[in-house]
Amino acid sequence: MTIRVIHPGQFATVQDLGRVGQGALGVAASGAADVLSLRIGNRLVGNRDGLAAVEMTLVGGTFEFDEETEIAVTGASADVTVTDEEGASAAGGMWRTISAPARGRVAVGAARNGARVYLCVRGGIETPPVLGSRATHVPSGLGGVAGRPLRAGDVLPVGAGRAAMLALVNQAKNPGLVSVSRRVLRVVSGAHAAVFGREALETLARAEFEVGEKSDRTGLRLTGSLLKAPSGDLITEGMSPGFIQVPPGGEPIVLGPDAPPTGGYPVIAAVASVDLPVLGQLRARDRVRFELIDLQRARMLYEDRERTLSEFIARIGG
Numbered sequence: 001m002t003i004r005v006i007h008p009g010q011f012a013t014v015q016d017l018g019r020v021g022q023g024a025l026g027v028a029a030s031g032a033a034d035v036l037s038l039r040i041g042n043r044l045v046g047n048r049d050g051l052a053a054v055e056m057t058l059v060g061g062t063f064e065f066d067e068e069t070e071i072a073v074t075g076a077s078a079d080v081t082v083t084d085e086e087g088a089s090a091a092g093g094m095w096r097t098i099s100a101p102a103r104g105r106v107a108v109g110a111a112r113n114g115a116r117v118y119l120c121v122r123g124g125i126e127t128p129p130v131l132g133s134r135a136t137h138v139p140s141g142l143g144g145v146a147g148r149p150l151r152a153g154d155v156l157p158v159g160a161g162r163a164a165m166l167a168l169v170n171q172a173k174n175p176g177l178v179s180v181s182r183r184v185l186r187v188v189s190g191a192h193a194a195v196f197g198r199e200a201l202e203t204l205a206r207a208e209f210e211v212g213e214k215s216d217r218t219g220l221r222l223t224g225s226l227l228k229a230p231s232g233d234l235i236t237e238g239m240s241p242g243f244i245q246v247p248p249g250g251e252p253i254v255l256g257p258d259a260p261p262t263g264g265y266p267v268i269a270a271v272a273s274v275d276l277p278v279l280g281q282l283r284a285r286d287r288v289r290f291e292l293i294d295l296q297r298a299r300m301l302y303e304d305r306e307r308t309l310s311e312f313i314a315r316i317g318g
Helices: 035-044 198-206 273-280 295-316
Strands: 002-007 011-015 053-057 062-065 069-075 080-083 089-091 098-100 104-108 116-121 155-157 184-189 208-211 219-224 243-245 253-255 267-271 287-292
Touching (some): 035 069, 035 273, 069 104, 098 104, 104 116, 198 287, 267 273
Antiparallel strands (some): 069 098, 069 116, 080 089, 184 267, 208 219, 208 287, 243 253, 243 267
16 A cells, blocks of 8 residues: 655655664654654554654645555644545544545645644555664655655555554544643753753743744754853763753754754753653744753653553553
8 A cells, every 4th residue: 555645745754753772873863753643643543653654844735545544643733634536525633543535635734733743544654664763864864755855746655554443543532642732841950950050940940932943853943041051162972852952152952853862062951751742843933931840750740641641542442
């Protein structure tokens, strides 16, 4: 089975859960910016969490299926329209299993309350894996379709998958785990928090920032309040998505999934893993605040989220 890209939208790529553990080779993790939406979408069509899907940024695309299959659209709110071979159209909806007809099309509209929408298909997209992942990393040209954003006319192979339990999952909606409209990110102290001093940490915790126009999957550049960066040179160190770097100008950069695995700017804090999906849904001109928590609290929040996700998956028969 294959999917033909009729229109890719503004910026669409193939993403899975990323290239974990390849930082020593200088390879970015990549993967879905909102891994929670990807995981839930995969479960709604009977897939394992990590199968590849299409990640659409800001503006959705139109896709044609050569065989009948099941799909799910998750992430930021968007209109979904399913058109059959004869041209009859119907609303598809999000956070549920949709039957995509053979030689029919699925059109996803603009994201309304977040940045990214995911199209998951039963069996997952099976572009050739690179270093154990199909995730597209555009800066290096790895993964996906020739390591680039999708274009009209691209054909995406789809793997064989088990049938989704339609009678159950058609009742499912957003389980409350994905908060694409939340604008508070919980963070823990970073590797260089001590050298920043109390004033910088207090500013981070009380100030409101705005996501700059030059933000992308590599990182979100924040404007507004300035943080006083420590003076002196730092040795280049390992970096991870969610790390908050502060360059000499004082405007923070929050690293995204395509960020390089090393960097030389000091790190004042890191977004807690439970809130990385929220980070992945921020868009230019969104206002965001930070809440400083300790590592124990961050771990508890993540474990609570995973328990809730497991209960939801059990309800839909995943």
